Amino acid sequence: MSLARLAAILNFSKAHLSRIETAESAPPRGLSEKLDAVFGTEGLFIGLYPLARAQEFPDKYRRFMEASAAAALHESYTVTVPGLLQTPAFAEAILRSGDPFATDDEITDRLTARLSRQGRLHGIAPARYWFILDEVALHRPVGGPPTMRDQLSALLTLGDLRQVTIQVLPYSAGEHSEMGGSLTLLTLPSRSVVAYEEGSRSGTLIDDPDEVTTRRALYDLLRAQALSPKDSAVMISSALEGFDHAS
Structure with missing residues (x-):
């Protein structure tokens, strides 16, 4: 045919x-x-x-995606809402801004791939997830006020899941080690840990034990500087109220 x-x-x-x-x-x-x-x-x-x-992601990300799918514990710091927590409208806005020259079909493919990963949060025996979000993620109006209202509301709902912890790193924490990008730590069933560092256009998977130990120490510092989960929820709610009053 x-x-x-x-x-x-x-x-x-x-x-x-x-x-x-x-x-x-x-x-x-x-x-x-x-x-x-x-x-x-x-x-x-x-x-x-x-x-x-299984072949939806470019080769340079595939090892990370495979490790992410197998990991028993995910810990991450991001300057925006991470893909696992994004609403469809927020995710589409992020994808379109990241590649403004992509076709609608290409965006649809990427959006489908991103949203499909979120099923891991709700499985029968889900992994543990620890997210640290920079405060800027709560205020930058990605997709406009309605999209942000839905996204912040989703964060509050997801933060109530027993397997999910969400913290906010406030502006008041000042400078820190990950200001230039994001950091993810994946603990595999074997108890080995790999790290993944990502900028706006590139990512690096790190499995050298000494390098991973350094990233672990940096992440623990971020966790200590971040608000508690309870105080983080209060800050997210406050940001949500701000978008409620936005036009």
């Missing part, structure tokens, strides 16, 4: 199907079921879909 014919049957963009065929774009949810129906392949594409999903 020609690509043009298949696109017509699926009511799908031919250009997007072409990118999926050549592995330039990840297949969106629901496409595998439609392909099985068109070709009568009785679940073949549904079975292949998890394998395709």
Whole structure:
């Protein structure tokens, strides 16, 4: 069957199907079921879909994503709301601002991949998550006031989960070691720990024990400087009220 014919049957963009065929774009949810129906392949594409999903991230991030999926404990510091806590509207605004030249199809692929990771927060036996957010994450109006209201409300809800701890690092803490980017520590089931440092355009996975120990010490300092989870929730609520009064 020609690509043009298949696109017509699926009511799908031919250009997007072409990118999926050549592995330039990840297949969106629901496409595998439609392909099985068109070709009568009785679940073949549904079975292949998890394998395709595993290849959604560029090579330079893949080791981090694999470690993240296996980790029993996630600890992170970020200057914005991290992907695992983002609402769909907030995530889309972040993705579009990060690559303003991306097509709508590309943004849709990336958004689907990002949101799919959030299922880890709600599994039967979820990992433990410790998030430290810079205070700026509460005030920068990503996506506009309505999007921020929903995002801050989501943070309060997620912070009530027993497996999630959220702290805010306030402006009053002053300068600190991670002002130039983000830091994530992943504790694997083997109890070994890897670190991941990320800037706006690059990321580095660190598994050297001495280097990881240094990052652990830096993260512990950030945790000591941050507000308690209870006081952090109060600050998030205050920021939410500010957006309630925004136009």
